Amino acid sequence: MTHTLVVYWSGTGNTEIMANKIGEGLEAEGLSVDIKFVEDVEVSDLDRYDRVAFGCPSMGVEILEEEAFEPFFAQVEGDLGSKKVALFGSYGWGEGEWMDEWKARTEDSGADLFDVLIINSTPSSEEEETCVDFGRRFASF
Numbered sequence: 001m002t003h004t005l006v007v008y009w010s011g012t013g014n015t016e017i018m019a020n021k022i023g024e025g026l027e028a029e030g031l032s033v034d035i036k037f038v039e040d041v042e043v044s045d046l047d048r049y050d051r052v053a054f055g056c057p058s059m060g061v062e063i064l065e066e067e068a069f070e071p072f073f074a075q076v077e078g079d080l081g082s083k084k085v086a087l088f089g090s091y092g093w094g095e096g097e098w099m100d101e102w103k104a105r106t107e108d109s110g111a112d113l114f115d116v117l118i119i120n121s122t123p124s125s126e127e128e129e130t131c132v133d134f135g136r137r138f139a140s141f
């Protein structure tokens with residue numbers, strides 16, 4: 001069984017909903033999944049996982065959340081070369097520029113990037129199913 005981590009930051013709960021639904025999809029495919037808020041994860045914990053889904057909404061002006069998520073990701077991005085990675089997050093009024101930059105940065109890190117998923121504001125019930133499906137597909141990537 002492969003071990004999968006879903007690690008996220010969320011201020012108002014939208015990315016958290018995505019994290020839980022993506023985790024649901026991964027589990028539905030039989031994977032062992034830990035879903036954790038970024039502040040509950042140590043950088044060294046990443047060693048235990050071969051598949052990681054990172055979640056963070058668009059904050060600042062089209063950047064990752066600066067207090068907790070950005071420092072965490074900056075510390076782990078150099079060690080993603082052997083991992084399968086997915087990125088997700090919620091956004092508000094922008095056009096997803098934060099994710100375009102985050103995706104390019106992750107590809108540059110050498111990670112095996114599965115895909116990215118962005119959702120505007122709070123996921124609708126249909127969009128929640130999109131998250132579950134994203135998790136299912138990530139499980140078999």
Ligand SMILES: Cc1cc2nc3c(=O)[nH]c(=O)nc-3n(C[C@H](O)[C@H](O)[C@H](O)COP(=O)(O)O)c2cc1C
Pocket residue numbers: 009010011012013014015016057058059060061062063090091092093094095096120121122
């Ligand atoms: C301080 C702050 C900055 C934000 N900056 C952006 C932005 O640059 N672009 C954007 O599309 N949305 C922006 N948003 C909107 C959030 O990305 C959006 O509300 C998202 O759903 C929040 O996700 P969460 O509930 O997981 O925290 C910002 C929100 C806050 C509070």
